[in-house]
Amino acid sequence: MCGETKQAAQRNEFITSFNDPGTEPMNLRSLIWKELWQRPTPMLTSLLAVTLGVTALVAIQNITVYSEQKIAGEMDSLGANVLVLPPTVTLQDYYGADMHGQTMPEEYVTQLALARMPGVQNLAPKLCVEASVDTIPVTLAGILPRSEFEAKSAWQGLNMLASPVGSDRGCCPTATSVGGDDDPNSLATTRTVQDLGDHELILGTDIASQLGADVGDELSLLGEDFQVLTVLPATGTIDDGRLFAHLHTVQRLSGAGPVVNVIEIMACCEDAAGDLISDLSAELPETRIVTIAQVIETQVAVNGLMSRLSWVFFGILLLVGGASIASVMYANVAERRQEIGTMMALGASRQFVTRMFLGKATLLGVTGGAGGFVIGTILAALLGPHLLGVSVEPMPQLFAIGIATATLVAVAASYLPARRAAGLDPCLVFKDA
Amino acid sequence: MYQLQSVSKTYERRGQSVTALDETNLEIPAGDFVAIVGPSGSGKTTLLSLLGGMLAPTSGEILLGGQSLYDLPVEERTILRRDKIGFVFQSFNLVPWLTACENVQIPLLLAGRSGDQQQERALEMLDRVGLADRVDHRPSELSQGQQQRVALARTLANDPQVILADEPTGNLDSGTRQQVMDYLTEFHDDGRTIVMVTHDQEAAAFAGRTIRLVSGVAKDIVVPEAA
Numbered sequence A: 001m002c003g004e005t006k007q008a009a010q011r012n013e014f015i016t017s018f019n020d021p022g023t024e025p026m027n028l029r030s031l032i033w034k035e036l037w038q039r040p041t042p043m044l045t046s047l048l049a050v051t052l053g054v055t056a057l058v059a060i061q062n063i064t065v066y067s068e069q070k071i072a073g074e075m076d077s078l079g080a081n082v083l084v085l086p087p088t089v090t091l092q093d094y095y096g097a098d099m100h101g102q103t104m105p106e107e108y109v110t111q112l113a114l115a116r117m118p119g120v121q122n123l124a125p126k127l128c129v130e131a132s133v134d135t136i137p138v139t140l141a142g143i144l145p146r147s148e149f150e151a152k153s154a155w156q157g158l159n160m161l162a163s164p165v166g167s168d169r170g171c172c173p174t175a176t177s178v179g180g181d182d183d184p185n186s187l188a189t190t191r192t193v194q195d196l197g198d199h200e201l202i203l204g205t206d207i208a209s210q211l212g213a214d215v216g217d218e219l220s221l222l223g224e225d226f227q228v229l230t231v232l233p234a235t236g237t238i239d240d241g242r243l244f245a246h247l248h249t250v251q252r253l254s255g256a257g258p259v260v261n262v263i264e265i266m267a268c269c270e271d272a273a274g275d276l277i278s279d280l281s282a283e284l285p286e287t288r289i290v291t292i293a294q295v296i297e298t299q300v301a302v303n304g305l306m307s308r309l310s311w312v313f314f315g316i317l318l319l320v321g322g323a324s325i326a327s328v329m330y331a332n333v334a335e336r337r338q339e340i341g342t343m344m345a346l347g348a349s350r351q352f353v354t355r356m357f358l359g360k361a362t363l364l365g366v367t368g369g370a371g372g373f374v375i376g377t378i379l380a381a382l383l384g385p386h387l388l389g390v391s392v393e394p395m396p397q398l399f400a401i402g403i404a405t406a407t408l409v410a411v412a413a414s415y416l417p418a419r420r421a422a423g424l425d426p427c428l429v430f431k432d433a
Numbered sequence B: 001m002y003q004l005q006s007v008s009k010t011y012e013r014r015g016q017s018v019t020a021l022d023e024t025n026l027e028i029p030a031g032d033f034v035a036i037v038g039p040s041g042s043g044k045t046t047l048l049s050l051l052g053g054m055l056a057p058t059s060g061e062i063l064l065g066g067q068s069l070y071d072l073p074v075e076e077r078t079i080l081r082r083d084k085i086g087f088v089f090q091s092f093n094l095v096p097w098l099t100a101c102e103n104v105q106i107p108l109l110l111a112g113r114s115g116d117q118q119q120e121r122a123l124e125m126l127d128r129v130g131l132a133d134r135v136d137h138r139p140s141e142l143s144q145g146q147q148q149r150v151a152l153a154r155t156l157a158n159d160p161q162v163i164l165a166d167e168p169t170g171n172l173d174s175g176t177r178q179q180v181m182d183y184l185t186e187f188h189d190d191g192r193t194i195v196m197v198t199h200d201q202e203a204a205a206f207a208g209r210t211i212r213l214v215s216g217v218a219k220d221i222v223v224p225e226a227a
Helices: A002-017 A028-038 A040-078 A107-115 A146-151 A184-190 A205-211 A247-254 A269-273 A276-283 A292-335 A337-345 A350-387 A396-422 A426-430 B044-051 B074-084 B100-110 B115-128 B144-156 B174-189
Strands: A082-085 A120-133 A136-143 A200-203 A218-221 A224-231 A242-246 A262-267 A288-291 B002-013 B016-028 B033-037 B059-064 B085-088 B162-166 B193-197 B209-214 B217-221
Touching: A028 A040, A028 A350, A028 B100, A040 A292, A040 A350, A040 A396, A082 A276, A107 A120, A107 A262, A107 A276, A120 A218, A120 A247, A136 A205, A136 A247, A184 A224, A200 A205, A205 A224, A218 A242, A242 A247, A276 A288, A292 A337, A292 A350, A292 A396, A337 A350, A337 A426, A350 A396, A426 B044, B002 B044, B016 B044, B016 B217, B033 B044, B033 B174, B044 B059, B044 B162, B044 B193, B074 B085, B085 B144, B100 B115, B100 B144, B115 B144, B144 B174, B162 B174, B174 B193
Parallel strands: A136 A242, A200 A224, B033 B193, B033 B209, B085 B162, B162 B193
Antiparallel strands: A082 A262, A082 A288, A120 A136, A120 A262, A200 A242, A218 A224, B002 B016, B002 B059, B209 B217
16 A cells, blocks of 8 residues: 555656656647658648749739839829830830930931920930940930020920920929929939030949049040039939930940930820820821830730739649649658558547648648748849839738638648548558458 | 447458458457457457447447447547547557657547646556656657557556457567566456457467457357366
8 A cells, every 4th residue: 555655656756747848738730740840851842832832923923013113103203205216116115215226317306396296395315325434335325405405596486495384285294394403413303404515424323333433523435535414313224324425425426427216205194195196106207106105004014914924823833732732642641541540540530630631731831821922022022123123022912812822722732632531441550460 | 348249241352242250249248358369361350340449340239338339420439439449559550750658648639638637647657557768759769569568558548448459469579478468467457348359379368268250250269277
């Protein structure tokens, strides 16, 4: 009796003193977790496809959404601008409208000015040539300051530059027309400057830092010296990497003659949307007239295509991931037949066995969705500025979509394997006998 | 405890009917220690599966504690198995990625015991089979005899009235065999009913009663009293 009491006391002491992590209470979650880490490789491999699917969706959607927002912002700031281009030019980037290398006569500018079309507020012809400064290759854009127009009596009669914003012609206010001051930095926002000397340069912010040039510095370009008039603020466009000089100087030094690559027209919204385009086409039949709206439509269409493609990638990768998970789950059931049979012999119900597999699938889906969201967002944040010049922030709605879809796919893919596991014959535990 | 009334079990194999158990009548009283012996294919495993509520007979009735086992729905039979029947397997059937303690906790988890209850009971059972210093070891870190003792501790976890043992000494050396049989005898002495399938004459000698199965027919073997 005494011995039994002593033995019981020792047993209790052993139980109460035991505080090892190996004796943690068991539950379904810990059972799933331990099994998952016991065989991590196949599950992580199949998880990769699900994660990639969500990553593709999140990254592309994130970039396209913010790109669309940026385009909408540009649309607001640029108004209904119109580009006059050589007829064979195709155009996808508004800011690169003069980068195609094809030219048309500068006299088109005069022709347009003389046509006195209602809605035309300003004209900005450009010629773009390649040059170098101290062996550094640069892009030099020739622009015509507004003072040139004013100096020509034929154009002064048009009085078009004096047209106030929202004038009697019913123009909508635009950043283009608002920025008609004398500040040379207005080029960054209005695409024109008031004055620009024959040997003055305006530098984009990136090229200025690359050349180490600042306001007042002298730069040698195409055999002549120029003085830096100003350095433009950053615009996030290719203008940041350009030098701007007087159009006629660029024409003379490059030997291109009196030609331009593009004529930008700052037009009123209503007119541009109405008869202006057809009027311009009639006036200059040898040119191609493109509205910024058309360019933006192209960009929006590209974004839309990317967005739709992201769903296609998402769908394909999730299908691959789902098939992979189903395959791994079937293999897992086959591998664990003895283990599952033992559990059923010990009293595990079919529901318990089903929950074991679907719980594991849920864990994989949630992990894949969350991982895909994090990786996709990081990718978008890294690639967005480089690919499309947009800064990207996390989109919580994509987190919800990613997790919900990945979980749904993982659970759906595991449903049949889970049913197979739950339908196993517990008698198989005796088959060794 | 168990009553088998005209129990038959036939299987269809490649279009042919195979009789594993043929019109068997058997009574196993509570507290009995029965060894079932017989050649391979004689129906021993089938009988154990039928007694465990895992294989419905083709005909006849199996009563456990007066309750017809196969008149119960599958879910209730699972609960009955969990609460009243313990299993010992030839190859131990421990979950390889769980520790000894966690393996013993499985039946307790399935019975819905709390974490503290699981832990306390599992440690108590492991202590009883002399493995208090191996609770944190995985099966691969234990000897065959130790693995079977973990399995015995798992069997006892839910304090079953019946223990069904399938060749419990089949994978063990003679020393460990004796140890396992001593534990089974101890469990029998606690008042449990034990039904053990075995090929091992020495193991069968621990039982109070031996039933020989030949071609699906059960016959009691009368062991002569020792002189």
